[in-house]
């Protein structure tokens with residue numbers, strides 16, 4: 001039985017009334033959301049159960065994607081889309097006189113991630129399910145999300161993100177699948193009579209990890225995979241051991257917040273505790289599942305692929321070893337062989353600050369048995385590699401050095417695959433950052449350029465554009481995104497280009513309405529919308545963008561009659577709470593916005609909107625409205641980027657340095673359809689090597705830039721005495737670490753080219769269309785197929801002939 005609008009209305013009413021015991025007409029959109037989410041959960045629950053059963057019955061190989069972050073975004077509409085009932089349900093809701101959009105907006109957008117890393121994990125979950133690959137997510141159920149960002153006098157203020165206040169309908173608590181995690185205490189090894197050494201523990205603190213499962217619904221294929229997030233609790237039978245409130249607090253803290261402030265020892269310890277907590281819980285549940293199948297241990301790597309997303313879950317390696325050695329009694333050689341064959345690792349950044357390392361004594365105290373295993377892995381690595389590669393190279397690759405445990409080294413040594421996230425990034429890993437390892441293990445290294453799910457970022461975020469593409473090239477591209485290239489055939493078709501431009505205008509109006517309501521800023525939707533949305537970090541160079549705006553401002557002040565292409569600059573960015581410099585840049589941009597937006601000389605020529613609390617939902621509003629996508633990191637620093645792909649997919653033209661996946665975007669669209677500027681990675685390397693760069697010299701030869709920088713410290717921009725000085729000094733006194741000044745002139749020149757092009761609307765629209773039509777290869781479906789084939793060795797599952805029943809039958 002297919003779901004018709006009438007059946008839906010009847011069923012939905014039933015669910016609503018049983019849940020709220022009141023009349024739907026008098027209810028709030030939050031209540032309606034709760035009922036609708038429950039309806040969907042019920043509707044898809046059979047598929048969830050059956051998918052799981054199918055994986056068990058067929059003993060298929062399963063992937064476990066371990067990630068400290070997941071940023072799923074709101075799930076209601078995406079689940080409806082993937083279930084193939086979006087239109088039916090929307091029509092039903094509308095016929096009932098309810099506001100579908102308001103219901104959708106009532107859902108909390110969980111901020112269980114920080115930026116690209118977490119969002120990538122969620123795009124991957126969507127693609128894994130949509131390709132019917134047996135795959136599971138494994139992470140932490142944070143009680144509070146990242147933080148809610150507010151601006152007070154232009155300063156970022158962090159408020160708790162109590163996302164679970166009204167409960168979370170999608171999740172299912174599975175107390176019967178809880179596992180115990182052991183921390184602290186002492187451990188020693190004792191012969192067990194069978195000539196095996198077994199660990200004996202004393203004084204440990206045992207904490208319960210309780211899983212909360214959320215269904216990951218595949219696109220129109222009846223597959224529902226599992227995202228398992230763990231929550232820390234006091235084990236009921238051990239209540240007696242948690243006498244003081246401090247001890248109890250410690251347990252709650254483990255899964256309380258994402259990225260606790262780790263600028264102090266306590267914060268670091270908590271972070272390490274979180275990492276062991278969710279990796280141990282995940283590995284234990286994998287082992288339990290595997291053992292149920294009663295297969296020999298040698299089958300483990302044929303049935304299980306464990307993916308370590310960044311180094312946060314790298315403790316998977318010693319934890320899997322621990323269980324295989326201590327609990328299952330395998331020899332070291334067998335356990336090591338299984339571990340290496342099962343585990344793969346993705347590196348997401350070359351920034352030194354993100355290369356995790358933990359003091360030896362911290363690991364020793366917190367997880368003593370794990371420390372012993374890491375030490376043994378390290379020793380065996382040394383013993384094995386010295387004869388092959390000599391002492392020097394070997395010692396540069398050890399896991400333990402200078403009193404620290406290096407997590408990337410552990411992840412590389414203990415896995416069979418190491419991948420970067422864009423070609424340039426992988427090359428840099430091979431040639432520079434991880435070169436020593438590349439010499440040792442050349443075949444482990446591979447590239448998997450990131451991808452994004454077209455379902456959320458086009459089908460849902462830009463329904464009108466989706467319809468336009470459907471009417472022109474049919475619907476095949478939805479499951480075979482490469483087919484998007486057919487859209488290119490319309491790049492000279494006037495009617496299509498006009499429709500494309502109308503859709504963009506409508507999306508811009510939608511954002512303008514938001515800006516007006518939320519910030520009382522009046523935007524001209526015909527202006528060029530220039531967008532930079534990403535974590536705030538010096539290497540991503542939001543500052544370069546701001547200096548360009550300041551340059552425009554000064555031009556207008558010099559000549560208020562000057563003809564300038566009107567632009568709306570949109571920023572969305574959170575700064576890590578302890579990253580003071582990033583927060584100072586936020587304050588600077590907000591102060592600049594305050595000045596520019598209220599200066600009558602400026603009018604519509606410049607408007608700046610820095611949205612508060614940027615996250616997935618705001619991205620869905622902003623991206624379809626963008627004309628320009630700012631991807632302006634210093635070459636070599638941005639591993640890949642993914643907002644660049646989302647913006648391109650929605651027809652924005654990229655303003656790009658040759659960094660990360662920008663290079664691949666350029667290769668796909670051609671140099672005529674992207675604005676390139678700035679130094680290349682090789683040029684940056686040369687500059688670094690030669691050590692000749694002097695920002696002061698750049699300034700001396702550039703009066704315009706000099707004048708712009710003066711504005712940071714001469715009161716032109718009110719209320720940034722401290723921030724302006726700090727930023728100025730970072731650029732001038734401390735020699736501009738990210739070459740903002742060096743790249744400035746070519747950046748401004750590229751922006752001028754964009755202004756000129758924007759005057760020629762048909763040509764601009766043509767380039768926008770070419771961008772859309774070229775973005776198919778960035779579908780996460782392709783990325784995941786490559787992971788599945790080349791790293792995880794799981795084949796796409798043929799579900800077409802599997803008869804799944806729809807959940808409501």
Ligand code: GFP
Nearest residue numbers: 115116117348638639640641642
């Ligand atoms: C990080 C990297 C990005 C990369 C993502 C996903 O994201 O270049 O695209 O991981 O691989 F920096 P952020 O946390 O910086 O957004």
